Amino acid sequence: MSLSIFVINPNSSTNVTAGIDDALTPLRLTDGPKIECHTIIEAPPGIQSETDIMQVMPLLSTFIRSHEAQAAGFVIACFSxxxxxxxxxxxxxxxxxxxxxxxxxxxxxxxxxxVIAIQPASISRHMRAWGAMGILSRLAGERALGLNVEELIDERKTWMQLLETGQKLRDEDGANVVVLGCAGLAHYRRQLEQALGLPVVDPCTAAGGMALAAAQLAVLDDQI
Structure with a gap:
């Protein structure tokens, strides 16, 4: 049976899921596992608070249990x-x-x-995560676009905010690599990288690549 990497968008935005699916296209190998993107339709439209996180946790657990037999691995496609x-x-x-x-x-x-966050309220939540990972000493800074999930649909406005925020991280905070702090920003990665002259990391392809490597190694282990 062919196994899949299940990429879970834990909010109810199908537009975000479509963007994630498109971003992962380069990782779909003819002889590799399938990469399937799914939306948790019962979830809130965006994960913007601890309350939202608490709401989606049991939904994620239910999804994972129901798909485990068909899975090579899972990706939770929300930056928090x-x-x-x-x-x-x-x-x-x-x-x-x-x-x-x-x-x-x-x-x-x-x-x-x-790091480019979407909302200022997200930054403290992210900081707790970076502290738990032990990487705060490598953090130049985190700045927010100040846009909500719905406003991200306006691509011109989003791009201008991304560029301005990335420039501040580079010129004022001293960042020499930038992370897009949202699952729905992947299609700006190349353009922002060229504009800033710095590496720009899309979180979905970063996690998808790790999941793909783990799945491929598991196949090799089974063959030994």
Whole structure:
């Protein structure tokens, strides 16, 4: 039976899921596992608070349990990594959070990491995560776009905010690698990288790449 990497968008935005699916296209190998993107339709439209996180955690657990037999691994596609520790307790399979994966990837691309968040309220939540990971000494700074999930649909406005925020992280905070702090920003990565002259990490492809590597190694282990 062919196994899949299940990429879970833990909010109810199908537009965000479509963007994640498109971003992961380069990782779909003809001889590799399927990469399937799913929306938790019962979830809130965006994960913007601890209350939202608490709401989606049981939904994620239910999804993982119901798909475990068909899975090579799971990706939780929200930058706040809601329910990541719980998910890892739920299944024996590897589970990757896009926030954690993006930061680990960024540490290999630069010495000082700058993060572009969506809302200012997210920053304190992210800081707790970076502290738990022990990487605060490598953090140049984190700045917010100040846009909500619905406003991200305005691509011109989003791009101008991304560029301005990235420039501040580079010029004022000293970042030499930038992380996009949202699952719905992948299609700006190349453009922002060229504009800033710095590596820019998309969290979905960072986590998807790790999940793909883990799945491929598991296949090799089974063949030995």
């Amino acid at each position: 990594d809601p329910g990541l520790a719980m998910a890892r307790e739920t299944t024996r399979l590897p589970v990757f959070g896009i926030g954690e994966s993006a930061m680990l990837t960024a540490l290999t691309r630069g010495q000082r990491v700058g």
